[in-house]
Amino acid sequence: MDEVSKDSSEYLINRGDNQYEVVIGLEVHAQVTSNSKLFSSSSTKFGSEPNTQVSLVDAAFPGMLPVINEYCVKQAIKTGIGLNAQINKRSVFDRKNYFYADLPQGYQISQFKDPIVGEGKVILDMPNGQKEVGIERLHLEQDAGKSIHDLDPQNTFVDLNRSGVALMEIVSKPDLRSPDEVSAYIKKLRSIMRYLGTCDGNMQEGSLRADVNVSVRPIKSKEYGTRCEIKNVNSIKFMQMAIEYEANRQVDLIEDGKSIDQETRLFDTKKNETRSMRSKEDAHDYRYFPDPDLLPLEVTDEFINNIKSNIPELPDDKKKRFIDEFNLSAYEATILVSDIEIAKYFEEVVAKMGKNRDIKLAVNWITGELFALLNSKNIEISQSPISAKNLAILINLIKNGTISGKIAKTVFELMIDGDKDPQKIVEEKGLKQQSDPKALEALIDKIINDNRDKAVEYKQGKEKLFGFFVGQAMKASGGKANPQLINELLKKKL
Amino acid sequence: MTDITSLSLTSLVDKVKKKELSSEEITKSFIERSEKSKKLNTYITDNFENALNKAKQFDEKPNLDLKLPGIPIAVKDLFCTKDVKTTAGSKILNNFIPPYESTVTQNMWNEGAILLGKLNCDEFAMGSSNETSFFGNVQNPIDENLVPGGSSGGSASALAAHLTPITIGTDTGGSIRQPASFTGTVGLKPTYGSCSRYGIVAFASSLDQAGPMSQNVKDCALLHEIISSYDSKDSTSIDFKRNEYSKELNNNIKGKKIGIPKEYRVDGMPEEIEELWKKGIEYVKDCGAEIIDISLPHTNYALPTYYIVAPAEASSNLARYDGVKYGFRADGINLIDMYEKTRSEGFGSEVQRRIMIGTYVLSSGYYDAYYLKAQKVRKLIKSDFDEAYKNVDAILTPSTPSSAFKIGEKTNDPISMYLNDIFTVPVNLAGLPGISIPAGHDKKGYPLGLQLIGKAFDEQNLLNIAYAMEEKIGFENKISDWWMK
Numbered sequence: 001m002d003e004v005s006k007d008s009s010e011y012l013i014n015r016g017d018n019q020y021e022v023v024i025g026l027e028v029h030a031q032v033t034s035n036s037k038l039f040s041s042s043s044t045k046f047g048s049e050p051n052t053q054v055s056l057v058d059a060a061f062p063g064m065l066p067v068i069n070e071y072c073v074k075q076a077i078k079t080g081i082g083l084n085a086q087i088n089k090r091s092v093f094d095r096k097n098y099f100y101a102d103l104p105q106g107y108q109i110s111q112f113k114d115p116i117v118g119e120g121k122v123i124l125d126m127p128n129g130q131k132e133v134g135i136e137r138l139h140l141e142q143d144a145g146k147s148i149h150d151l152d153p154q155n156t157f158v159d160l161n162r163s164g165v166a167l168m169e170i171v172s173k174p175d176l177r178s179p180d181e182v183s184a185y186i187k188k189l190r191s192i193m194r195y196l197g198t199c200d201g202n203m204q205e206g207s208l209r210a211d212v213n214v215s216v217r218p219i220k221s222k223e224y225g226t227r228c229e230i231k232n233v234n235s236i237k238f239m240q241m242a243i244e245y246e247a248n249r250q251v252d253l254i255e256d257g258k259s260i261d262q263e264t265r266l267f268d269t270k271k272n273e274t275r276s277m278r279s280k281e282d283a284h285d286y287r288y289f290p291d292p293d294l295l296p297l298e299v300t301d302e303f304i305n306n307i308k309s310n311i312p313e314l315p316d317d318k319k320k321r322f323i324d325e326f327n328l329s330a331y332e333a334t335i336l337v338s339d340i341e342i343a344k345y346f347e348e349v350v351a352k353m354g355k356n357r358d359i360k361l362a363v364n365w366i367t368g369e370l371f372a373l374l375n376s377k378n379i380e381i382s383q384s385p386i387s388a389k390n391l392a393i394l395i396n397l398i399k400n401g402t403i404s405g406k407i408a409k410t411v412f413e414l415m416i417d418g419d420k421d422p423q424k425i426v427e428e429k430g431l432k433q434q435s436d437p438k439a440l441e442a443l444i445d446k447i448i449n450d451n452r453d454k455a456v457e458y459k460q461g462k463e464k465l466f467g468f469f470v471g472q473a474m475k476a477s478g479g480k481a482n483p484q485l486i487n488e489l490l491k492k493k494l
Numbered sequence: 495m496t497d498i499t500s501l502s503l504t505s506l507v508d509k510v511k512k513k514e515l516s517s518e519e520i521t522k523s524f525i526e527r528s529e530k531s532k533k534l535n536t537y538i539t540d541n542f543e544n545a546l547n548k549a550k551q552f553d554e555k556p557n558l559d560l561k562l563p564g565i566p567i568a569v570k571d572l573f574c575t576k577d578v579k580t581t582a583g584s585k586i587l588n589n590f591i592p593p594y595e596s597t598v599t600q601n602m603w604n605e606g607a608i609l610l611g612k613l614n615c616d617e618f619a620m621g622s623s624n625e626t627s628f629f630g631n632v633q634n635p636i637d638e639n640l641v642p643g644g645s646s647g648g649s650a651s652a653l654a655a656h657l658t659p660i661t662i663g664t665d666t667g668g669s670i671r672q673p674a675s676f677t678g679t680v681g682l683k684p685t686y687g688s689c690s691r692y693g694i695v696a697f698a699s700s701l702d703q704a705g706p707m708s709q710n711v712k713d714c715a716l717l718h719e720i721i722s723s724y725d726s727k728d729s730t731s732i733d734f735k736r737n738e739y740s741k742e743l744n745n746n747i748k749g750k751k752i753g754i755p756k757e758y759r760v761d762g763m764p765e766e767i768e769e770l771w772k773k774g775i776e777y778v779k780d781c782g783a784e785i786i787d788i789s790l791p792h793t794n795y796a797l798p799t800y801y802i803v804a805p806a807e808a809s810s811n812l813a814r815y816d817g818v819k820y821g822f823r824a825d826g827i828n829l830i831d832m833y834e835k836t837r838s839e840g841f842g843s844e845v846q847r848r849i850m851i852g853t854y855v856l857s858s859g860y861y862d863a864y865y866l867k868a869q870k871v872r873k874l875i876k877s878d879f880d881e882a883y884k885n886v887d888a889i890l891t892p893s894t895p896s897s898a899f900k901i902g903e904k905t906n907d908p909i910s911m912y913l914n915d916i917f918t919v920p921v922n923l924a925g926l927p928g929i930s931i932p933a934g935h936d937k938k939g940y941p942l943g944l945q946l947i948g949k950a951f952d953e954q955n956l957l958n959i960a961y962a963m964e965e966k967i968g969f970e971n972k973i974s975d976w977w978m979k
Contacts, residue, residue: 060814062580062582062592064693067727104814287861292698
């Protein structure tokens with residue numbers, strides 16, 4: 001069993017004899033998977049024409065009132081359960097007041113003092129063992145619209161399609177210690193939410209964004225350093241780069257005897273540096289107060305239990321089961337459960353293989369050939385050109401000796417275009433492995449006859465030549481000869 | 495023609511149902527009288543042409559089963575009306591035409607009523623004299639240069655001057671009851687959650703309620719049963735069993751217990767008000783009800799609490815008027831400049847004052863001392879009433895500490911203006927129903943009102959008591975039509 005620790009990272013920043021530890025906390029904004037917005041019935045469809053998914057509520061017309069979308073509440077609770085977190089039966093929506101062109105109400109409806117989900121935890125699988133990361137809270141809030149500054153030199157355009165879309169803000173404890181842990185954490189959150197169907201985790205479409213809080217402290221120090229918040233970094237790679245830059249910047253300041261200002265910083269992806277956006281003194285006063293248009297949100301035990309009873313198997317449990325049921329290594333299981341679509345694909349392959357299944361072979365083919373194919377095409381497993389069913393057939397063909405592993409690779413290539421049935425490919429192309437001992441015997445006899453001199457040398461002790469005969473036999477069969485049988489027959493005949 | 499406009503809503507409905515009057519005749523009469531009454535400045539936007547067309551349409555195929563068959567009604571310009579300009583008395587919404595209808599007005603149109611026009615009010619309902627309206631102050635038909643009260647001043651004035659047979663206002667701290675009191679009319683602020691807030695320009699969400707303003711209690715009951723409805727579009731709307739208030743109206747209040755709160759005897763209250771209150775107690779006794787002295791100990795704190803809670807909510811509710819999406823926009827060199835100019839030019843000084851107060855009390859460092867404390871006091875005020883209602887069925891107080899004052903008299907003294915709401919704000923803070931009924935005149939001959947405060951959702955009982963008192967009081971409004979001479 002892996003050991004779960006809170007501090008397993010060895011990511012340290014060295015300056016001469018001084019070593020610094022990096023302390024990171026994340027505020028992840030995850031868009032709730034839902035057909036309509038948090039407080040209105042407008043659609044949330046991504047990529048629609050600007051300002052076509054906007055109701056009078058989203059555009060904050062006079063006298064328009066928010067009405068909570070129950071489905072979004074369920075999604076938040078579901079996510080809370082997935083994060084092993086406390087579900088709060090009573091939560092309160094507050095107004096966060098500030099002016100911006102893409103914030104029609106002049107305030108964002110969020111949850112400040114009383115969030116819907118309290119403390120929880122997630123487990124990360126790191127190369128040196130498991131690590132627990134604490135969740136501080138999860139709350140529901142509205143997204144703002146989008147300001148577009150680069151369409152016109154004079155004007156800013158505003159698209160309110162996103163205005164009012166439900167977000168879950170998931171706040172971690174400052175438990176992360178390295179860019180790698182941050183990456184693993186984001187991936188784990190994403191994985192859990194995709195298993196639950198509560199967020200599609202699509203970072204390109206902005207469904208998953210994060211603000212990163214970074215501070216540094218001398219190793220073994222118990223106190224936290226002054227933190228800086230890096231806003232809205234929208235890819236894991238940029239997050240890691242931003243942390244690396246920011247941690248080093250802070251260490252340099254300390255080494256120079258300077259102090260770190262608590263501030264909000266922006267990551268410039270082109271220059272690979274963080275820049276001050278606003279200092280603590282300039283921080284907004286959001287004047288939070290309970291939204292008088294909404295009553296406190298109260299849910300019953302029954303409501304929560306109903307959601308609980310419909311929670312699917314989550315990555316950690318699935319991993320455990322894969323290890324127990326299929327005898328997989330922890331490493332293999334981790335890869336297969338990392339994304340729900342991969343796990344689904346794997347389980348379908350296993351199911352389709354039937355009784356005489358070879359799990360190891362399936363794992364190798366999925367994580368080897370299939371992943372390489374998906375990578376080269378830059379597509380997700382859900383878009384795989386080879387279906388799980390056909391991959392299962394291919395693996396069975398290897399397992400029952402119809403084709404060799406080598407021929408299988410050729411068949412695999414031929415399957416890509418149009419998800420062809422490997423059985424048919426083998427038949428049509430005559431790729432079936434020759435396992436008829438009589439036919440192979442004749443073939444071998446001919447090779448030995450044709451290479452009398454080498455056979456003699458072999459008998460005299462030049463054992464290396466065995467490989468030569470195997471090669472000749474395979475060549476003569478067009479690669480279709482059963483290699484095991486060839487070996488056996490050659491040994492007998494020579 | 496004047497005969498028609500002086501009729502009560504109930505008799506107009508009756509005459510339409512008996513086919514003694516057509517919708518067109520009625521509508522024409524009110525339009526004609528309104529045209530002659532421009533001096534009162536009650537209308538911001540009239541809808542006369544449309545109203546007349548609708549009246550004709552109604553008469554072609556009259557549905558006499560409706561509760562307001564072809565009755566023209568003008569409403570406060572705080573209710574959004576589809577395709578008809580809705581300003582909230584503000585420059586910032588001077589060009590705003592809503593593509594939607596408020597639930598309360600929709601309920602009226604569903605019963606056959608016809609929109610006559612949009613009535614003047616204090617800007618965003620912030621005021622007690624109708625002097626903060628961008629569209630100018632409103633004259634009280636009682637006397638020249640007298641304020642009609644506020645914020646539903648246009649509604650009260652139009653009603654008292656018989657420019658509309660009945661009307662609706664909104665009441666956040668007294669905006670229905672105080673102008674009703676100043677104009678000798680009846681005004682009901684229903685229980686919070688009784689009338690939907692959907693489509694009403696918001697002032698302070700936790701206090702705002704729409705309600706009827708009428709010539710008599712029976713009309714009030716009829717309109718209330720029409721406008722009060724559960725509405726899933728308003729999360730604070732409450733799903734409770736609503737009566738047919740007008741049908742169940744009953745003047746037998748024998749044995750009812752009426753509380754008299756000693757804390758409403760405020761310092762410096764004119765003797766006339768004291769006298770009126772005493773008379774009110776006698777009327778109640780004459781009706782066979784029992785008088786019980788009660789205490790509402792936190793009454794003193796109601797006004798300061800109100801002037802923290804209401805501006806706090808308003809400062810946030812009015813943030814949407816930023817020049818970006820609709821309404822007035824001033825040019826600026828950048829976004830912030832545009833915001834500043836739009837809001838400086840678009841909002842009047844009273845609205846700006848309240849936005850500033852509200853912003854201040856919600857600011858970090860002041861939130862606990864002001865907003866949070868005010869919320870705690872609000873709970874105490876509510877529990878005062880809960881306690882009192884263990885022993886009484888309703889509470890009787892004066893509606894206002896004085897009769898209507900002169901235009902300009904309090905304009906530069908916001909505190910003295912705010913003090914006008916002293917008897918009405920506790921009712922909003924506690925979310926209770928309150929009704930003001932005309933009960934007498936002062937020495938100058940100006941009307942004075944008495945307020946009855948009821949238990950939550952107990953509008954029927956409140957209306958019944960008001961109905962019984964109305965009969966005993968026998969109030970007559972003295973309107974000389976001075977503005978037409």
